Amino acid sequence: MASKHYNYDKSHAWFDRACKVIPSGLYGHQGPAEGCWIPPTSWPFFTEKAQGSYFWDVDGNKFIDYMCAYGPNVLGYNDPDVDAAAMEQAKLENCVTTPSTKIVEFAELMVDTVASADWAFFMKNGNDTTQGAIMCARAHTHRKKIIFVNGFYHGVSMWTQKVDYPGVIPEDVANNLYVDWNDYEALEKLVNENEGEIAAFISTPYMHGNFVDNVLPADGYWQKVRKLCTEKGIVLIVDDVRAGFRLDVAGSDHYYGFEADMICFCKALANGWNVSCLCGKEFLKSAMSGLSYTGSYWMSAVPFAAGIACINKMKALDTPKMFREKGLMLTDGLKAAAANNGFHMVVSGEPSLFYLRLADDDSLLIHQDWVQEMVHRGIYLTSHHNHFINASLTEEDIKRTIEVAEDAFHAIRPKYQ
Amino acid sequence: MANMTLTDAKTLAYINMYAVLGTLENLCELDPQARALLKNKKPLSIGMIVKGGPSATLTFKNGYCRMSDGVDKCDILLPFGSCEKFNGMIDGTVTPIPCKGFTHIGFLLKSFIPLTDLLSKYMRPDPKDLEDERFFEISTSLMFYTITVALSQIGNNDEIGKFSADHIVDGDIKVAISGGPAATIRVCNHRMITIKKNPENYRAIMEFTSIKLARDLFDGNVNAVACIGQGSIIMGGMISMVDNVNRILDRVALYLA
Numbered sequence: 001m002a003s004k005h006y007n008y009d010k011s012h013a014w015f016d017r018a019c020k021v022i023p024s025g026l027y028g029h030q031g032p033a034e035g036c037w038i039p040p041t042s043w044p045f046f047t048e049k050a051q052g053s054y055f056w057d058v059d060g061n062k063f064i065d066y067m068c069a070y071g072p073n074v075l076g077y078n079d080p081d082v083d084a085a086a087m088e089q090a091k092l093e094n095c096v097t098t099p100s101t102k103i104v105e106f107a108e109l110m111v112d113t114v115a116s117a118d119w120a121f122f123m124k125n126g127n128d129t130t131q132g133a134i135m136c137a138r139a140h141t142h143r144k145k146i147i148f149v150n151g152f153y154h155g156v157s158m159w160t161q162k163v164d165y166p167g168v169i170p171e172d173v174a175n176n177l178y179v180d181w182n183d184y185e186a187l188e189k190l191v192n193e194n195e196g197e198i199a200a201f202i203s204t205p206y207m208h209g210n211f212v213d214n215v216l217p218a219d220g221y222w223q224k225v226r227k228l229c230t231e232k233g234i235v236l237i238v239d240d241v242r243a244g245f246r247l248d249v250a251g252s253d254h255y256y257g258f259e260a261d262m263i264c265f266c267k268a269l270a271n272g273w274n275v276s277c278l279c280g281k282e283f284l285k286s287a288m289s290g291l292s293y294t295g296s297y298w299m300s301a302v303p304f305a306a307g308i309a310c311i312n313k314m315k316a317l318d319t320p321k322m323f324r325e326k327g328l329m330l331t332d333g334l335k336a337a338a339a340n341n342g343f344h345m346v347v348s349g350e351p352s353l354f355y356l357r358l359a360d361d362d363s364l365l366i367h368q369d370w371v372q373e374m375v376h377r378g379i380y381l382t383s384h385h386n387h388f389i390n391a392s393l394t395e396e397d398i399k400r401t402i403e404v405a406e407d408a409f410h411a412i413r414p415k416y417q
Numbered sequence: 418m419a420n421m422t423l424t425d426a427k428t429l430a431y432i433n434m435y436a437v438l439g440t441l442e443n444l445c446e447l448d449p450q451a452r453a454l455l456k457n458k459k460p461l462s463i464g465m466i467v468k469g470g471p472s473a474t475l476t477f478k479n480g481y482c483r484m485s486d487g488v489d490k491c492d493i494l495l496p497f498g499s500c501e502k503f504n505g506m507i508d509g510t511v512t513p514i515p516c517k518g519f520t521h522i523g524f525l526l527k528s529f530i531p532l533t534d535l536l537s538k539y540m541r542p543d544p545k546d547l548e549d550e551r552f553f554e555i556s557t558s559l560m561f562y563t564i565t566v567a568l569s570q571i572g573n574n575d576e577i578g579k580f581s582a583d584h585i586v587d588g589d590i591k592v593a594i595s596g597g598p599a600a601t602i603r604v605c606n607h608r609m610i611t612i613k614k615n616p617e618n619y620r621a622i623m624e625f626t627s628i629k630l631a632r633d634l635f636d637g638n639v640n641a642v643a644c645i646g647q648g649s650i651i652m653g654g655m656i657s658m659v660d661n662v663n664r665i666l667d668r669v670a671l672y673l674a
Contacts, residue, residue: 015646019643019646019647023640023643024642024643024646025643025646025647027642031646032645032646033642033643033645033646034642036656037646038652038653038656039648039651040645040646041648162580162584163580164577164578164580164661164664164665164668165664166664166667170577211655211656211657362588362620363588363619363620363653363654363655364654364655365654368653383656384656
């Protein structure tokens with residue numbers, strides 16, 4: 001079935017208005033530059049409504065959404081159980097001088113759910129959790145240096161950025177050390193060269209960086225890292241903001257068979273309701289207690305109620321297993337569609353957060369062309385970021401996606417073959 | 418590591434040599450006035466050696482100019498004891514003294530200096546001059562070449578620029594103004610070189626859709642990220658290459674200010 005080619009007139013008119021009053025019109029990962037909308041004219045800029053696995057843009061175009069709001073949509077947009085819990089709490093209270101007991105219930109649920117957790121500390125964004133974890137590690141160890149894995153993304157605080165980023169000064173990143181992913185020997189060497197100076201090693205559970213094929217941990221890698229950190233008194237922080245709950249509701253460290261000292265959650269925690277959470281080991285509880293670290297909305301009760309409902313539903317559905325199966329079904333179909341049309345699709349990372357790359361040129365121009373043809377036909381992908389599976393995605397959605405993929409490959413084929 | 422707001426004399430010397438004086442090549446191609454200054458002159462070359470910095474030779478022949486790396490044979494040789502001294506010549510605070518070619522002093526005074534004055538007129542234009550369409554085109558094209566060459570010099574020499582270059586994979590990046598000048602930024606082992614023509618093949622592209630837009634960007638009136646969203650800068654291919662080139666571009670303004 002041939003796909004309709006979408007028109008975005010209203011979206012673009014709204015963007016023109018946005019550019020007059022908002023720096024760059026739309027900023028960050030949900031904007032055209034950082035979001036790598038190549039070309040921007042192929043993407044919708046604004047949505048009007050969302051439900052389940054779909055959203056509709058302001059021009060009325062419907063999309064099957066594989067970005068899931070860059071992760072938060074884990075059960076489906078407007079999930080009835082999560083939203084009912086949030087609405088029920090909203091009738092009682094939300095942001096009040098003294099917090100609701102929901103914070104205690106949510107913390108208890110996190111400690112019971114996350115294998116490595118002895119405590120839970122709630123905030124709003126993923127960046128709040130990584131920032132809190134680094135502060136806690138420094139407070140506990142009284143050391144300055146942090147080891148990062150090259151290609152990392154841990155938020156937008158100045159210490160998480162690079163020395164050449166606008167607004168960042170060398171002093172902001174002076175205590176950052178870098179090592180390649182999966183290179184245990186290099187990590188050990190770096191640790192030995194900075195004996196007694198390293199507060200923390202921070203890493204995502206696997207390398208799900210942008211612009212490159214995603215890489216899973218080598219056999220035994222995490223176990224060796226865990227041992228090294230323990231021996232050297234280095235706090236091991238897992239940034240599970242992106243992958244959290246999509247591999248394992250007990251945490252991605254549990255999935256890969258080790259225990260982090262602290263683990264950061266955000267995106268899938270409350271199905272789009274605004275809350276993030278840092279979990280940690282007992283020995284760090286005192287240091288965390290001592291931080292001057294808080295925010296105006298950090299103890300709002302509505303997202304806590306949503307988070308409790310979301311976690312309980314993910315457990316009941318065994319969503320990680322479901323995500324893996326759906327991810328494999330989809331990516332196998334996409335690889336076959338590519339092959340049917342003489343292209344070579346590389347799928348990397350975990351199936352629930354699959355990363356796509358067409359490997360038919362070294363510039364990625366063919367890949368970008370195919371992605372924009374998909375978006376123009378109602379399948380929302382991004383060019384160089386991993387994608388996300390959510391629980392409401394149906395087999396029909398997957399079949400439709402593969403049909404559209406065939407169409408999109410047909411459309412680009414004459415240009416490249 | 419250098420303070421982000423500071424520039425270093427060595428990087429500036431490389432920029433002054435290849436990006437500023439190197440743009441004399443394009444000035445002679447674009448402006449008949451420049452060629453007129455060289456009319457009926459015998460071919461002549463000026464070598465410049467900067468201690469602890471760059472060395473290059475400018476050759477003037479048939480009304481045109483070419484820059485080549487290093488100094489082999491030349492008619493006039495200008496030695497500079499330091500990068501600061503060389504930079505002083507460019508900003509007009511140091512008068513160079515040749516150690517070879519005294520008989521060609523007339524060329525320095527009557528051709529070379531007027532030529533660099535003409536270049537300055539285009540590079541630091543009077544706003545009124547920019548109202549003339551042809552002047553605007555030449556001025557913006559010369560700025561384009563200066564900036565694209567400066568990009569590579571910063572990527573190779575400036576501490577923060579080198580950090581950006583370390584994150585660029587090998588290959589050619591096309592930087593161009595639609596219907597106007599184009600350049601290739603070639604990256605190999607994190608060293609950068611600018612070739613002032615279109616690449617045959619490229620791994621990434623950054624193209625300004627109009628000369629007016631390019632000018633606004635060079636003058637700091639618009640931001641590249643905003644322009645990408647609005648479609649007035651086209652980007653494609655290996656976006657990480659474009660991204661890191663943009664980070665170096667941020668530093669070009671610091672050096673050329």
